[in-house]
Amino acid sequence: MDIVVCIKQVPETTEVKIDPQTKTLVREGIPGIVNPFDMYAIEEGLRLKERYGGKVKVLTMGPPQAEDALREALAMGADEAVLLSDKALAGSDTLATSYALSMAVRKLGYDLVICGKQAVDGDTAQVGPEMAEHLGVPFVAWVRKVEEVSDGKIKVQRLMDDGYEVLEMPLPALITVVKEINEPRLPSLRGKMRARKAQIPVWTVEDIGADPSRVGLEGSPTQVVRVFTPERRAGGEILQGEPEEVADKLVEKLEAMGVI
Amino acid sequence: MARIKVIEEKCTGCGACVDACPFGAIRVEEMAVIDEEKCTLCGACVEACPLGALELEEVVRTGMDTSKYRGVWVFAEQRHGKVSGVAYELLNVGRRLADDLGEKLTAVVFGPIGEDAVRELIYRGADRVLWADDERLAQFHDDTYAGVLAEMAQAERPEIILCGATSIGRSFFPKAAAKLGTGLTADCTGLEIDKERRLLVQTRPAFGGNIMATILTPDHRPQMATVRHKVMKEAPRQEGREGEVVKWSPRPENLASRTTLVEFVEEVEETVNLADADIIVSGGRGLGGPENFALIRELAMLLGGAVGASRAAVDAGWIPYSHQVGQTGRTVSPKLYIACGISGAIQHLVGMQSSDVIVAINKDPEAPIFKVATFGIVGDLFEVVPALIERLKRRKG
Ligand SMILES: Cc1cc2nc3c(=O)[nH]c(=O)nc-3n(C[C@H](O)[C@H](O)[C@H](O)COP(=O)(O)OP(=O)(O)OC[C@H]3O[C@@H](n4cnc5c(N)ncnc54)[C@H](O)[C@@H]3O)c2cc1C
């Protein structure tokens, strides 16, 4: 089974700080990490390969430095990696990104595409489902377990707000995974060595045969017109006293505010 | 190709754009220099420049004829035959947007939910209900939901369609938007109409709520957005309000799903789930062990709320993952969030800091959770929570 895992490099959230003076994000020197949800996607790809054979190929679209994310996936055990990178892709929204990725995924060849639930920078969770539509394959989001793959079908559990559903669909297909699905492995020493030496091909818009008018800013229906820092919550009031006293105070305050 | 242009005659190198750039893509070398590798063309610098020295070079977008699209739609989600609360929230926002545009508000609903539930959508502000009353739409599947919604939108051409940012909405709505070849803004917390341009102004948090972005879909229709649950109020009910019910017969190919449901396993140990809860009581590592979640549960039950948890508690195996709040769990914004024995790591905060009122109970006065707490209690949760439970029991009488 050929598996393509789509991963994104994102800034480490813990490091995203607000400059108290300018009230904007401080991003200087912030390390890029593999989007946390994509770590589960990589791990699931590796586990499925171990169970059913085949290959795990990782794909990312981003600037040249996104290559680091691919090396991390290679170190964990992925077989191949491709970087989709082209100035013409800058400013792509989810529709344009998912279109470009879908063209690269076609070129790679696949039975299953695995995405993370969402990327923690944009927090949209849209690229996976949109890619499924571009590829014309069935998909299930929020997968918390792959039960089995057999007879050209995949059976998965989808996490819902009120429980989970077991669903089945024919391959090729696409899934997006949540954290509960597995515990990502640490890269082995050998894996790290291999990853360091690996040659990573860089594909352009032309290489994947994408329509240039459908990528980048031009191919993006949405337009970000303003980015601003939300008003920070001011730290509130500290309630003091014996447990019974603070319990009384708290209940009174919550009642007065009408929240209980 | 699009890029940010620095107008040399106007730029003084003041650095206002450097501070405004969320991506660290600008430095000043006498004048602003844009690192195109890092630039995402978000436009924050253009907005921030006091001298008008930055410009986003005009791009020709391949749009569509937007004038043929009219009216506002909201998708009224149902689960197991019952319309979700988020549908009434959407009707409230949708009503305001439709009034601002001077257009009709349509509620779209799938599956056999019964005449009463359909009438309720009208009582809650819909002028029209577009009802695909088909057994095959009772259960949610991405193929059928995206297919039928796109089919309706292609035929009727609404200018705006809103959907709840729920597990269902965030799964099929992107697929529908891709089918329609239009833009979609995720998880919005603010929606307005720019009356001059007849555009939907969409505001949403990104980077775990560290920044907010305002997004437009200027040249494509419909303008689509998913809306965060519990941020908007439910529409008031006007018994007897009149509206039109239009039954829709979907094309057969859109009623065939490639995914099949094998079974549904209900997994909410409490009566309310996190997404729907107005009140959430969460426990963290400070609880010390799984048995102590009984305290959290009791408090939640008394308040009619749901139980949440930090990742530390989930990873320790004290409570299932479906209860995890935070970056790798769920994002919640209830009216009241009570954090017990949770330190308030950034990954936890991003999942709950938009709650209306936050109460923190922690014995460490330095815990970061106190920075976001409306009411902080520095103390042992094993003393404070029981006292709170006692007090609430007395209140109930
Ligand atoms: C990529 C990534 C994603 C993550 N995603 C999430 C996420 O989605 N959600 C999440 O929650 N975390 C997440 N984390 C983990 C996060 O960084 C913290 O480790 C976690 O939130 C800590 O949980 P905690 O507050 O329960 O535990 P701790 O940090 O150990 O805090 C326990 C607190 O309890 C207090 N305490 C102890 N005993 C008592 C007592 N008797 N009475 C009162 N107070 C007491 C202590 O003072 C302490 O402040 C993520 C981390 C990473 C790296």
Ligand SMILES: Nc1ncnc2c1ncn2[C@@H]1O[C@H](COP(=O)(O)O)[C@@H](O)[C@H]1O
């Ligand atoms: N630039 C990208 N390159 C590769 N995969 C991506 C990219 N952007 C998003 N994805 C995939 O889509 C998922 C959802 O991302 P998003 O829609 O941005 O929240 C991620 O977890 C990745 O698996």
